[in-house]
Amino acid sequence: MAKINWAGQSCFQISVSNSRDHEANIVVDPFDEKTGLKIPNMTADIVLVTHDHHDHNNVSAVKGEPLVISGPGEYEVKGVFIKGIPAFHDDVNGKERGKNTIYIIEAEDMKFCHLGDLGQKQLTDDQLEKIDGIDVLMIPVGGGGYTIDSSAAQKIVAEIEPRIVIPMHYALPKSKEDLDDVSKFLKAMGKQSIAPQDKLVVKESAMPKEGAMEIVVLQL
Numbered sequence: 686m687a688k689i690n691w692a693g694q695s696c697f698q699i700s701v702s703n704s705r706d707h708e709a710n711i712v713v714d715p716f717d718e719k720t721g722l723k724i725p726n727m728t729a730d731i732v733l734v735t736h737d738h739h740d741h742n743n744v745s746a747v748k749g750e751p752l753v754i755s756g757p758g759e760y761e762v763k764g765v766f767i768k769g770i771p772a773f774h775d776d777v778n779g780k781e782r783g784k785n786t787i788y789i790i791e792a793e794d795m796k797f798c799h800l801g802d803l804g805q806k807q808l809t810d811d812q813l814e815k816i817d818g819i820d821v822l823m824i825p826v827g828g829g830g831y832t833i834d835s836s837a838a839q840k841i842v843a844e845i846e847p848r849i850v851i852p853m854h855y856a857l858p859k860s861k862e863d864l865d866d867v868s869k870f871l872k873a874m875g876k877q878s879i880a881p882q883d884k885l886v887v888k889e890s891a892m893p894k895e896g897a898m899e900i901v902v903l904q905l
Contacts, residue, residue: 735801
C-alpha cells in the first residue's frame with residue numbers, strides 16, 4: 686500500500702508499507718518558502734531532489750536522517766528501489782535551465798514516476814524505454830516557461846500510459862510563480878473538472894484496469 690500526499694509545487698510525501706513488517710517514507714522535491722507556499726512538517730527515510738533550484742531542493746526542511754538522492758543512478762533503501770533517469774529542464778538539451786532527473790520508485794509491487802521539472806516537450810526513446818509499466822505518474826502541467834505545459838503533458842501521458850496521473854507544478858493561490866491553472870491540463874485530457882482529494886491511497890490489487898486511466902487532483 687502507498688499513501689501519497691502533495692505539499693504543493695512538485696513536493697510529495699510517499700509512504701509505502703506492506704502493513705506487516707515494512708514501511709518507508711519518501712519525500713520528493715521539498716521547496717523553500719520563497720515560493721510563497723508553506724512547507725508542512727515531513728519526516729523521511731529518503732529524499733529525492735530532481736534538480737538544484739530553491740523550489741525543489743530544500744532538504745533541510747525534512748526531518749529524520751534521510752538518504753538524499755540528487756541525480757541519475759540506481760539505489761535501494763529500506764526495500765525501495767529507485768532509478769534516476771537523466772532529463773532536461775528545458776527543450777534545448779539543458780542550455781537554458783540545466784538538467785533534471787526523472788525518478789522511478791518501485792515499492793510494494795507498484796511503480797511510481799516523478800518527472801521533476803521536465804522541460805522536454807518529448808521524451809527520448811531511451812527515456813521511454815526506462816519509464817515503462819508505470820502505475821502512478823506525477824507530471825508537471827503548469828508551463829510558464831518553467832516546465833512542459835498542458836498540451837505537452839497530455840502527449841507525454843499518452844506515451845507513458847500510466848494507470849493513475851497526478852498533475853503537479855501548477856498555479857496555486859499563494860504561489861509566486863506564474864503558472865497555468867490545473868484546469869487547462871484537465872481540459873487537454875478531456876475532463877471538465879475533478880473533485881480534489883486530500884491524499885491518494887493505492888494498492889496494486891486495486892489499481893485501475895489497463896486502459897482505464899484515472900486522473901487524481903490532490904489538494905494541500
